[in-house]
Amino acid sequence: MLKPEPLGPVKVVEIVAQIAERHRGDGRLSEMPEPEHPRAVVEFVLALGKKPHPRDVADALTLVRAERLELDSLELRLLQAGRRSGMSWRALGALVGIRSRAGAHKHAKRLGEEVTAARLHLPVEVIRGGTAGPVQLAELLQIARALVERWSELLTDDDIDIWYPGIVDLLETAQTRTQQVSLAAQVIDAVEEIDDLAARLQQPPASTKAALFVLQAVRGFRDRRRTAVPAPRRQQDADASD
Structure with missing residues (x-):
């Protein structure tokens, strides 16, 4: 398909x-x-x-x-x-129309993969299959911590502030590759929303030079990850053209 x-x-x-x-x-x-x-x-x-x-x-x-x-x-x-x-996963699953604990957990994992892929503008197969290569964990943790530390100096609103607790939680638990990719996606998404808000309001995205430096670091991290991912092979397209 x-x-x-x-x-x-x-x-x-x-x-x-x-x-x-x-x-x-x-x-x-x-x-x-x-x-x-x-x-x-x-x-x-x-x-x-x-x-x-x-x-x-x-x-x-x-x-x-x-x-x-x-x-x-x-x-x-x-x-x-x-x-x-x-x-519990069973209780959450019932609220989204899924009866089993395992099914609810699988549903959340699928959502996480698809949302992460979309936020990074990558095919979802890259996230599921691991073809994007390892996340540069040391750099990711450094910029994520800096973002959290400078959060009060950033231009945010209620919608953007929703990202804060998720980033804080993942900073403490980002052990698996999926968690690391999710942390990267949330950090990148928060900064892109800050940039969008700044453009709409025609205001600086940060109130201090240190916070501006953090935003620049996140943008650089984002751009390097996107350019480092090879284009997926389009085997299905090749088959269709035969």
């Missing part, structure tokens, strides 16, 4: 602007939802008629994939929070 390509960074504001620009002269622009409501934007595209512009369809599908990722990420965070609160 063919797997979707990694989604990559999604700028909802830019996508909404593209859709609005295509409909600037057709009298529907006043109905265009705000970027803060991606689902309403998708519904707007569907309401344009039975044959919407192909680019509108492409943009709307990108928004759907981004929203699905956000929901998966929220579910994963809730499962992790439940475990920290002492809830």
Whole structure:
């Protein structure tokens, strides 16, 4: 079965602007939802008629994939929070429609792999199969600790602050490769959200030089990991072309 390509960074504001620009002269622009409501934007595209512009369809599908990722990420965070609160896998599984303890644990692991892969803009097979190579653990722990220490000096909001306890927990338990990859993904995701917030508010992402240095270190770590991953072999594509 063919797997979707990694989604990559999604700028909802830019996508909404593209859709609005295509409909600037057709009298529907006043109905265009705000970027803060991606689902309403998708519904707007569907309401344009039975044959919407192909680019509108492409943009709307990108928004759907981004929203699905956000929901998966929220579910994963809730499962992790439940475990920290002492809830059993069986109890958590029942809440997400899974009857067995093993099934709930497997579901959380799958969510973690898919969310991590998406945050790093990598194929999920890279995370599952270990083809990305070992995480540079010493560097990862150093920048993660520095990020935690400088958190109060960073530009954050309530949504970004949700990352903090997860990063702190993983700093204490990042022994397996999966935990290390998850820590890397959470650190990177937190900094990308800080950068996005700074761009939206047109404010510096940090209030001190030391905190800015930490952000730069995380960006450098992220970029090195992405460029170090070899492109996966497309055997299925090659088979289809024979």
